Amino acid sequence: MNLQYTLPEPERLAFEHNHPKVHIVYCIPFDIGEDGNWCGDGWIIASETNVFVMKNKQIVYETDIQNDGEFECLKMDGCGVLIQKNESQEKIIARFSMRHLSRFYYVSRGINLFAKNRTDVVESNEREKICPTCGRVLPGTSECPKCTGNGRFLKRIWLLMRPYKWKFLMISLLMLASSGISIYQAQFQRQFIDDVLIPKSGGIKEVLLFGVIMLLISVTGLLSTIIKNRWTTVLGSKISMNIREKLYSKIQALSLSFVDKRSAGELMNRITGDSIHIREFMEQVFSGLVSQIVTMVFVFIIMLIINWKLALLTLALIPVAAFISVSIKTRIRRIFRRQRRFDDISNNRLQDTLSGIRVVKSFGKEEMEIERFLKINKEFAEIQAFNEKFWATYFPLITFSVGAGVHLISYFGGLGVLSGTFTIGQLTQFSAYAGMLYAPISRMSFLPRMIARAVTSVERIYDVLDEESDIQLEESLVDLKISGDICFNGVTFGYHSYEPVLEEINLQVKQGEMIGIVGSSGAGKSTLINLIMRLYTPDSGDILIDGVNLKKINADSLYSQIGVVLQETFLFSGSIFENIRFSKPDATLEEIIQAAKIAGAHDFICKLPDGYNTYVGESGNTLSGGERQRIAIARAILGDPRILILDEATSSLDTETEYQIQEALGRLIKGRTTFAIAHRLSTLRNADRIMVIDNQQCAEIGTHEELLQKRGIYYHLVTAQLELKSKETKLTNKD
Numbered sequence: 001m002n003l004q005y006t007l008p009e010p011e012r013l014a015f016e017h018n019h020p021k022v023h024i025v026y027c028i029p030f031d032i033g034e035d036g037n038w039c040g041d042g043w044i045i046a047s048e049t050n051v052f053v054m055k056n057k058q059i060v061y062e063t064d065i066q067n068d069g070e071f072e073c074l075k076m077d078g079c080g081v082l083i084q085k086n087e088s089q090e091k092i093i094a095r096f097s098m099r100h101l102s103r104f105y106y107v108s109r110g111i112n113l114f115a116k117n118r119t120d121v122v123e124s125n126e127r128e129k130i131c132p133t134c135g136r137v138l139p140g141t142s143e144c145p146k147c148t149g150n151g152r153f154l155k156r157i158w159l160l161m162r163p164y165k166w167k168f169l170m171i172s173l174l175m176l177a178s179s180g181i182s183i184y185q186a187q188f189q190r191q192f193i194d195d196v197l198i199p200k201s202g203g204i205k206e207v208l209l210f211g212v213i214m215l216l217i218s219v220t221g222l223l224s225t226i227i228k229n230r231w232t233t234v235l236g237s238k239i240s241m242n243i244r245e246k247l248y249s250k251i252q253a254l255s256l257s258f259v260d261k262r263s264a265g266e267l268m269n270r271i272t273g274d275s276i277h278i279r280e281f282m283e284q285v286f287s288g289l290v291s292q293i294v295t296m297v298f299v300f301i302i303m304l305i306i307n308w309k310l311a312l313l314t315l316a317l318i319p320v321a322a323f324i325s326v327s328i329k330t331r332i333r334r335i336f337r338r339q340r341r342f343d344d345i346s347n348n349r350l351q352d353t354l355s356g357i358r359v360v361k362s363f364g365k366e367e368m369e370i371e372r373f374l375k376i377n378k379e380f381a382e383i384q385a386f387n388e389k390f391w392a393t394y395f396p397l398i399t400f401s402v403g404a405g406v407h408l409i410s411y412f413g414g415l416g417v418l419s420g421t422f423t424i425g426q427l428t429q430f431s432a433y434a435g436m437l438y439a440p441i442s443r444m445s446f447l448p449r450m451i452a453r454a455v456t457s458v459e460r461i462y463d464v465l466d467e468e469s470d471i472q473l474e475e476s477l478v479d480l481k482i483s484g485d486i487c488f489n490g491v492t493f494g495y496h497s498y499e500p501v502l503e504e505i506n507l508q509v510k511q512g513e514m515i516g517i518v519g520s521s522g523a524g525k526s527t528l529i530n531l532i533m534r535l536y537t538p539d540s541g542d543i544l545i546d547g548v549n550l551k552k553i554n555a556d557s558l559y560s561q562i563g564v565v566l567q568e569t570f571l572f573s574g575s576i577f578e579n580i581r582f583s584k585p586d587a588t589l590e591e592i593i594q595a596a597k598i599a600g601a602h603d604f605i606c607k608l609p610d611g612y613n614t615y616v617g618e619s620g621n622t623l624s625g626g627e628r629q630r631i632a633i634a635r636a637i638l639g640d641p642r643i644l645i646l647d648e649a650t651s652s653l654d655t656e657t658e659y660q661i662q663e664a665l666g667r668l669i670k671g672r673t674t675f676a677i678a679h680r681l682s683t684l685r686n687a688d689r690i691m692v693i694d695n696q697q698c699a700e701i702g703t704h705e706e707l708l709q710k711r712g713i714y715y716h717l718v719t720a721q722l723e724l725k726s727k728e729t730k731l732t733n734k735d
C-alpha cells in the first residue's frame with residue numbers, strides 16, 4: 001500500500017516554496033473536507049519532525065510531532081478521521097473515505113514512532129484495494145484490468161507458452177498443410193465439373209479416378225486432423241500441468257501472510273480452474289489461430305483472382321460482426337471476472353464446510369450450512385446463467401452476420417453463371433472457399449469469450465506468481481550448522497505493521513536453554529515463535545541465530561534444524577509412517593520406531609490394525625488428540641533438531657499421558673534450545689527462564705523462583721491457576 005505518494009506538480013511547488021529543505025517521509029491523500037463533502041485535493045505530508053496538512057495547494061495546518069500530541073486514526077461510520085490529541089485537547093486533522101483507512105492507520109503509527117524518537121519508517125505490504133490510476137475497485141487481484149492493457153496479457157501468455165513454441169509451430173504447420181489440401185480439393189473439384197462433367201468429355205474411368213483422388217485427399221486431411229488433435233491435447237495437458245506446478249511451488253514459497261489473506265478454496269480454484277481455462281485458450285485459439293489466419297488470407301486472394309467483385313461481397317457483413325464483437329468485449333470480461341470471483345466464494349464455502357464437517361455435525365448445523373451453500377450456489381448459478389444467456393444470444397447473431405455473405409454469392413454467382421461470365425465449377429469452388437473463409441471467422445467470434453476467460457485467469461494466476469514474498473531474504477544465503485544461540489534485537493512485528501503484536505523485543509538465549517513463554521491469550525506468544533520459524537518477517541529489528549541474521553540462513557538448512565510441535569497437530573493424508581518421516585525423508589524404519597518410542601507413540605501404533613501403515617485421513621481424523629500429538633512429537637524427535645518449538649505441545653493429553661510425555665520431552669530438549677508455550681504453567685517449571693509477554697513487550701523474564709519472588713504478572717498467573725486447581729479439587733472431593 002502506497003504511503004509515499006508523489007505530490008502533483010502545483011502542490012509540490014507550493015510545498016517546496018514554503019519548506020524547501022523538508023524531507024518528506026509519508027505523503028498520502030485525503031478526500032473529505034471539513035463540511036463532510038467530497039474534496040479531491042487534500043494531502044497529509046509528514047517529515048520526521050512535522051506534519052503538514054495541505055488543501056487547495058496551501059498548507060492549512062502544521063504541527064510539531066514531538067510536542068503537539070499523539071496521532072490516532074479512527075474508523076467512523078462510513079469514513080475515517082485522523083486526530084491529534086494531547087492532555088488538553090483532541091483535534092481532527094483530516095477526514096477520508098474508507099478506501100484510505102488502512103493507509104492512515106500506517107501513517108499515524110509511523111508519525112507516533114517519530115514522536116518516540118524512533119527513526120524506523122513504517123512500510124505496508126498490504127495490497128491496494130483500489131486502482132491508483134483510475135480509482136476503480138480491484139477485483140481481488142493486485143492489477144487493475146482496465147489499466148493493465150492487452151500487451152501485458154499477450155506477454156504473459158507468451159511466457160506460459162514459450163517452452164512449447166516448437167510444438168505450437170508444428171501444430172500450426174500441420175494445420176496449414178491440411179488447409180492447403182482443402183484449398184486444392186476445391187480447385188480439383190472445379191476442374192472436374194468444368195472440364196469433365198459439363199462438356200461430358202469423360203467416362204467411368206475419369207469419374208472413378210476423381211472419386212479415388214477425392215477420397216485420398218479426404219483421408220490425408222483426416223489423418224492430419226487426428227495427429228493435430230492428439231498433439232494439441234497432449235500439449236494442453238502439459239501447459240496446465242506446468243501452470244499448476246508453478247502456482248503450487250509459488251504458494252509454498254510465499255510467506256504465511258500471503259496465505260492469511262486468501263482462502264484455501266480461492267487458491268485451489270486458481271490452481272485447478274484457472275489453469276484449465278488457459279489450457280483451453282491455448283489449445284483452441286493459439287494452436288489454430290496462426291494457420292487459420294494464413295489460410296483465410298490465401299483463400300481470399302484466390303477468391304479475388306477468380307472474381308474480385310464477388311470476393312469483396314463475401315465480406316460485406318463482416319464489419320457488422322466485428323462491431324458487435326468489439327462493443328461487447330468489456331462487458332464479457334466483466335461478467336467473467338464476476339463469475340470467477342463467485343466461483344472462488346462457493347468453492348471456499350464448500351472447502352470450509354467439508355474440512356469442518358465434524359464441527360458442523362456436532363452442532364447439528366447441517367441444515368444451516370446447506371442453506372448457506374445453496375444461497376451462494378444459487379447466486380453463482382444465476383451469474384453463470386446470465387453469462388451463458390448473453391453468450392447464447394451473441395454467438396448465433398455473429399455467426400449469422402458472418403455467414404450472410406453466402407446468400408449474396410448464391411445470388412450474384414447464379415446471375416454470373418446464367419450470363420456466362422462464371423462457370424458452374426467456379427461457383428462451386430467459390431462457395432467452398434467462402435465456407436473456408438467463414439468457418440474460421442465464426443470460430444473467431446468465440447475469441448472475445450475465450451480471451452475474456454483467459455485474461456481473467458491469467459490475471460488471477462499472475463496475481464500469485466508475481467507476488468513477492470514479504471520474507472525479505474538476504475542475497476547470500478548460508479548453510480548454517482546451528483548450535484542454538486538465539487538473539488532478538490529490538491524486534492517489532494504486527495500482522496498489520498500499524499498494529500504491533502510485539503514491540504522492541506530484546507532477548508538473548510544461550511544454546512541449550514529452555515525458555516518458557518507465558519502471557520494471556522492473544523498476547524503474542526505464538527507470534528514470537530512464528531518469527532523464529534521465519535513464517536513472518538519482523539517489521540523492524542533482527543533475529544540472529546548463532547550471530548547470523550535469520551534472513552541469511554538457507555531455508556533447507558534452517559528448517560532441517562528446527563523441530564516443531566504445535567497445539568493443533570496436522571497430519572497429512574497418508575500412513576503414520578509417512579507422517580513421522582515427514583521431518584526426515586530418508587529416515588529408516590528403525591529410526592522411525594525409535595522416535596515413536598521416545599514420544600510414547602509406539603505402543604498405541606502397534607495396537608492399530610495396520611500398525612505404522614495405518615492410514616490417517618486429513619487432520620488425522622481417525623486418531624485421538626493425544627495420539628495425534630504423540631505422532632507430531634515423534635516427527636519432531638526424528639528430525640533431531642537444534643531448536644525445538646513446543647506450542648502447547650501437551651495440551652490435548654490427559655494428566656497421566658502428559659506426565660509420560662513431559663518425561664520424553666525432558667529427554668528430548670536436553671542440549672537443544674527450546675521455546676515452550678504452555679497453558680499449564682506447572683509444565684514450565686523446569687524451564688531455565690520464563691518470559692512473560694504483556695502489552696506487546698517482554699514484561700518479565702527470569703527463572704520460576706525469581707519471577708515468583710518478583711510478585712508480578714507471572715506470580716499472579718501462577719496463583720490464579722493454583723486457586724482454580726484447588727477449587728476443582730474441592731468440587732471433585734464433594735462429588
Ligand code: ADP
Binds near residue numbers: 501520
Ligand atoms: P497467543 O499465542 O499469545 O495467544 P498470538 O500470537 O496467536 O497470541 O496472537 C497475537 C495477536 O495477533 C492476537 O491479537 C491475534 O488476534 C493476532 N493474530 C494472530 N495471528 C494472526 C494472523 N494470521 N493475522 C492477523 N492477526 C493475527
